[in-house]
Amino acid sequence: MNEIVDRLHETVRFRLSHPLVQLEASGRHLHLSRADADRLLGPGVALTPVKELSQPGQFTCAERIRVTGPKGEFPALGIIGPERRQSQVELSATDALALGVKPPVRLSGDLAGTPGITLTGPAGSVTLDQGVMIAQRHIHMHPDYAARHHLTDRQVVSVRVWSDRGVTFNNVIIRISPDFATYMHIDYDEANACGFRKGMLGSIIV
Amino acid sequence: MNEIVDRLHETVRFRLSHPLVQLEASGRHLHLSRADADRLLGPGVALTPVKELSQPGQFTCAERIRVTGPKGEFPALGIIGPERRQSQVELSATDALALGVKPPVRLSGDLAGTPGITLTGPAGSVTLDQGVMIAQRHIHMHPDYAARHHLTDRQVVSVRVWSDRGVTFNNVIIRISPDFATYMHIDYDEANACGFRKGMLGSIIV
Numbered sequence: 134m135n136e137i138v139d140r141l142h143e144t145v146r147f148r149l150s151h152p153l154v155q156l157e158a159s160g161r162h163l164h165l166s167r168a169d170a171d172r173l174l175g176p177g178v179a180l181t182p183v184k185e186l187s188q189p190g191q192f193t194c195a196e197r198i199r200v201t202g203p204k205g206e207f208p209a210l211g212i213i214g215p216e217r218r219q220s221q222v223e224l225s226a227t228d229a230l231a232l233g234v235k236p237p238v239r240l241s242g243d244l245a246g247t248p249g250i251t252l253t254g255p256a257g258s259v260t261l262d263q264g265v266m267i268a269q270r271h272i273h274m275h276p277d278y279a280a281r282h283h284l285t286d287r288q289v290v291s292v293r294v295w296s297d298r299g300v301t302f303n304n305v306i307i308r309i310s311p312d313f314a315t316y317m318h319i320d321y322d323e324a325n326a327c328g329f330r331k332g333m334l335g336s337i338i339v
Numbered sequence: 340m341n342e343i344v345d346r347l348h349e350t351v352r353f354r355l356s357h358p359l360v361q362l363e364a365s366g367r368h369l370h371l372s373r374a375d376a377d378r379l380l381g382p383g384v385a386l387t388p389v390k391e392l393s394q395p396g397q398f399t400c401a402e403r404i405r406v407t408g409p410k411g412e413f414p415a416l417g418i419i420g421p422e423r424r425q426s427q428v429e430l431s432a433t434d435a436l437a438l439g440v441k442p443p444v445r446l447s448g449d450l451a452g453t454p455g456i457t458l459t460g461p462a463g464s465v466t467l468d469q470g471v472m473i474a475q476r477h478i479h480m481h482p483d484y485a486a487r488h489h490l491t492d493r494q495v496v497s498v499r500v501w502s503d504r505g506v507t508f509n510n511v512i513i514r515i516s517p518d519f520a521t522y523m524h525i526d527y528d529e530a531n532a533c534g535f536r537k538g539m540l541g542s543i544i545v
Contacts (some may be wrong), residue, residue, distance in 0.1 A: 238534065271506055293507075295509075298476070298509050301509060303499070322532045323531075323532040325529075
């Protein structure tokens, strides 16, 4: 009993003394360039927003894309809009194994040297030369939050979460922009590994 | 450049000052009681060892078992022998979702309150009342290693691993037995989340 109280006390003290960030688990998805959307969905066809995401202006779409790898496919992968400069397919390591691709762990947009894959939509197919990645865990951070806690863009921190599978994620990169809401993004492998529950908070360790 | 050298120096210093343990990733598998092996494989039919595992006396088997859940099945799940007191199915959270079961995170053998599942072998079927679990990460430890590093049975420690997805696993339980070789076991969700590579070492943090 004393041991439980001690541990609870330590947890509460730790959480009170470190900045908190809410975690979100990102499932596999893709982003499309306007040029690729033209080929897959039809010239000028707009993405249809279905649900707003926590990052301002980002939304899930009604349209679905078939993603075909050497060993498997996802017949109806979801798109996150709006269009981006480059098309990008974000998978977990588990997903990558199912498709038969070997993507590196990367930050969004850093696609040089990543493998390609074939996309198929209602209007046609596109074979990407590059764009498949496992998203590096990261924190989207608003400048107000960053200033309050003396954190800087590109700073690498650790984030500790409590659960029966509690982990401390090391090598977490902070991205700061006035366009961001403050959330940490992990993939489903990481979510499963840390006993993720919706609304879970992590403590930022500098 | 200086930053890289500093970080490397810190990593080396950390690794030199903490006990190291080799990590192994355990895929989904099951253990059978002799009574269930009789029903599934035939009365008195022995398990056929294929490959020795790192834990002395433990081995993979030639026989395969179909595991059927409410939402999916694994048609040929591997068995780890020899027989145990109770049958037990060890899944990752990803596997559990595919089968449609909701097992808790547990230590091996602690099966009270876990969900059951249906097993089918060449000689028949068994529906377990309980036995499906997600294995709690743990360290099998030989008493010599434990004594050298002043670690005790059931002690809860953290283990830090370095990779581009470096994490510190908290809530890692140590099990000590003269029958054990010293290895830390994680499942594939945890392996993917920490950038696991064969032979990877972790630093034990007390």
